[in-house]
Amino acid sequence: MTPERLALRDAVRGLLDRHSDVRTAIEAPHGHDEDLWARLCDIGVLPIPEEYGGSGAGLPETHVALGELGRTLTPAPLLASTLASQALLASGNAEACARLLPRIAGGEIAALAWPWAAGDGVSVAPPDHPETTTAASEGPLEGSVRYVLDGDTAEILLVTDGVSLYEADPAGVTRSHTPAMDPTRRLATVRLTGGAATYLGPWSSRVRDIALAALSAEQVGAAARALELTVEYTKTRVQFGKPIGSFQALKHRMADLHVLVETARSASLAAVDEVSAAVAKVYCSEAFFKVAAEMVQMHGGIAITWEHDAHLYLKRAHGSGQLFGSPQVHLGRLARITRG
Incomplete structure (x- = not known):
């Protein structure tokens, strides 16, 4: 940057x-x-x-x-x-x-x-x-x-x-x-x-690699914001007299998500050729879906209502994961490339 x-x-x-x-x-x-x-x-x-x-x-x-x-x-x-x-x-x-x-x-x-x-x-x-x-x-x-x-x-x-x-x-x-x-x-x-x-x-065929790298950049941005919104919510949602973000189990889950987002960011930034673009597509798709799914879980019932954006992040994660081919498709490509 x-x-x-x-x-x-x-x-x-x-x-x-x-x-x-x-x-x-x-x-x-x-x-x-x-x-x-x-x-x-x-x-x-x-x-x-x-x-x-x-x-x-x-x-x-x-x-x-x-x-x-x-x-x-x-x-x-x-x-x-x-x-x-x-x-x-x-x-x-x-x-x-x-x-x-x-x-x-x-x-x-x-x-x-x-x-x-x-x-x-x-x-x-x-x-x-x-x-x-x-x-x-x-x-x-x-x-x-x-x-x-x-x-x-x-x-x-x-x-x-x-x-x-x-x-x-x-x-x-x-x-x-x-x-x-x-x-x-x-x-x-x-x-x-x-x-x-x-x-x-x-x-x-380079256009395909450009598409995968560009999509991964968008996925990382969305995943990072989904995590930010989740952290903010857990600081204000009170249960058993305490913000739920103070519970150790949720702290660990959010720490794991932070690592996931940052490694996805690295994969996206490194997407410069056929192999690295396919890796970015697979890793960033799975990372974004994981973060979005955890966002819904940590927001509770409000996350599946139209009034809250959490469900939109989950839908974007699912849709972008399939766009230009699913992670499974690109894993297959990577397997063929490495064998060849």
């Missing part, structure tokens, strides 16, 4: 303290506060180079912002737009980057339809160009992709079949909001019905 990143953290946290209203954002037509998103873009939280209209922030700076959004469970399209912008940059298509990245940096929402879930798939007619070129060509897109972050409200929709990256023609796409257990995460099902696809360049 450099001084610049600490300053960014404080700026984002201050903005969220003043303007973030999770319950109002959940009920908004786009599933997020559009004014807050515009302010976040003005701060420069997206990892877009200056030559394409961005602030020059890199992924570490975006991870700082994602951690703060995780702390407050703020619905915002930062994760979705980050993945789309990184897929564009990885494609190597300078024309597409010059055309689309300034729009993303300016606050337009971009989504990436990436069939990571079992049963999803995209088929595209072979593009009429040599594999070494990035020249655009047209072809039909068909298939269905679930759990697309902010996919129903995105103004820019990118699609991959696992080999190439395409820009979808809205005329050939139907999109629907997917109701989920976690109301603070906007997910959609994207159905591709044979519309034109503009070839942008090759798909990079």
